[in-house]
Amino acid sequence: METEIHQKLYATAIKHGLDISGGQVRRSSSRFCFGVEHGDYNGMELFGVGTDRYIWLAYKPNTTGHIRIFSENFPEDGVVELAVDRPADAGSLLNSWARFPHGVAHVLQREGYALNTGFDAVLYGNIPGGGMSRSASLALNLILTYLEVNGIEVLDGMRIVDLAQMVETDYIGSPCGKLDQIMIYFAKAGMGTYFNPNTHSIEHVPFGGNPDAFRIVSLDTGTKRPGLEKSTYKVRREECEDIRAQLAAEFGYQTLADVDSEATYLAANRHLQAVAPASAGKRLKYLYEAQCRFADTLAAWRAGDIARVGRNFRADGIGLRDDYEISGPELESMCDIARTVEGVYGERMLGGGDKGASGAIIDAEAFEALSTAVTRAYPLAHPQYSDHYAVHVCQITDGIVTEALSV
Incomplete structure (x- = not known):
């Protein structure tokens, strides 16, 4: 190539x-x-x-x-x-x-x-x-x-x-x-x-197990995002800065990473319920839970447990969809399809949000089934992108x- x-x-x-x-x-x-x-x-x-x-x-x-x-x-x-x-x-x-x-x-x-x-x-x-x-x-x-x-x-x-x-x-x-x-x-x-x-x-x-036992897959929806400055990403950044400012004034936190334990999260969430829109609590919920999963993901990677990496990846995706609200219909269609395929460990939208690609972590033997499922279902859900979507196995490079x- x-x-x-x-x-x-x-x-x-x-x-x-x-x-x-x-x-x-x-x-x-x-x-x-x-x-x-x-x-x-x-x-x-x-x-x-x-x-x-x-x-x-x-x-x-x-x-x-x-x-x-x-x-x-x-x-x-x-x-x-x-x-x-x-x-x-x-x-x-x-x-x-x-x-x-x-x-x-x-x-x-x-x-x-x-x-x-x-x-x-x-x-x-x-x-x-x-x-x-x-x-x-x-x-x-x-x-x-x-x-x-x-x-x-x-x-x-x-x-x-x-x-x-x-x-x-x-x-x-x-x-x-x-x-x-x-x-x-x-x-x-x-x-x-x-x-x-x-x-x-x-x-x-290094991955602690057999790297040939799994695959990383890009699920390109065929949609194009014009730029982060024109997307929901910009709104989420502004929301997070507002949340940080509220928590800095109350607790002295420098970043939202300081909300790193159940006690700090519960206190921060109570404060936001009193002073901020309801969406602020949802944004913090995703970030706190994803941060809690991070150490487990890193440990699972070191141990070669790709199924556990995939489960955390999927949980992050659900949080990005439901709490951070940064995904999009085409991205979630790809995720919905992937979840029906045996051997898919986890899936979620990727990147800044709204458009572009979702991703999946799969068993090495599951790619053909995943590709077939996407080919069958995605054009029915989004016929306007039937000539533009793609499924790619990605090497770590x-x-x-x-x-x-x-x-």
Whole structure:
């Protein structure tokens, strides 16, 4: 597949007058989070893996001081061109993927990185449009490319994560946390990535059993989310900040992760019942219960108990649906179908919510049955997406890989 992708990128470059001959290809992964989904902006521990739905960027430095880049996924935009040291204002690029190359140039220069060298590039990605972190993958890929062609070395991985978040929050206006960037940048093939926000540390955790005994599956609904800034995600972030402010005033909590025991949860919930909308208690309920499940999920992964990981994954999904109310009808249809299939350990919506992909953790022998069930039932439930949905087995993969363009 990699050779075919390289050939595709090279042919596209020739077609659009871009010179990438003898250049490089950087591949950035998607991610699959085991917990705590939506915990990153609430100060909680995170655990997940990189998955093999990718963005590929083929590139070669040029001497023009301009970036010229074409996306196979958005051909209607043509070749996007910008002076590397003069990115456009975000307001002039609304609803265009070109916000990302402009945003990366803007953030890097604002943060003190001198950009002088441009490059020609072609992009192609097969990450679903919501749920598996397409935007974070793109931002990371572009940042690393800008830095490399300009001879800038940044050894601190968390600094790269921070820069990628800034592109989305400060330039694009998407209120994302750091879960996606962390899970992609630090991902290692065959390993889970555990992030402890208290120590800002990364631990790579091998699965304690037979990794060939289970599969991770992407259930792409065929729907596309326009961006976190236009989704329910933004509303939930604002709600969580309001809840945190209420609890900080009453109990001195710095994040909602401080609600970490039955006693603190019951006290916080009583307070919210008195001063906040009823929805606040539901949001806190999901976060508290998901945080309680997190340690068990991590322990189950270490022990090789994928069925227990799946049960917690399913419980998180029910909480995201009923208490956090961040899912959507197509996402839940995929989950409803998956729950009918023997050998599916757990399923839930993925990512920021509303649209995109759900995910499932399954026995290795259950994929054909799951795929058949989805093929039979999903088009009946959502005929408008009958030509757009997909079911993919995902491998646990490295987050970032760079290699010579091979054609």
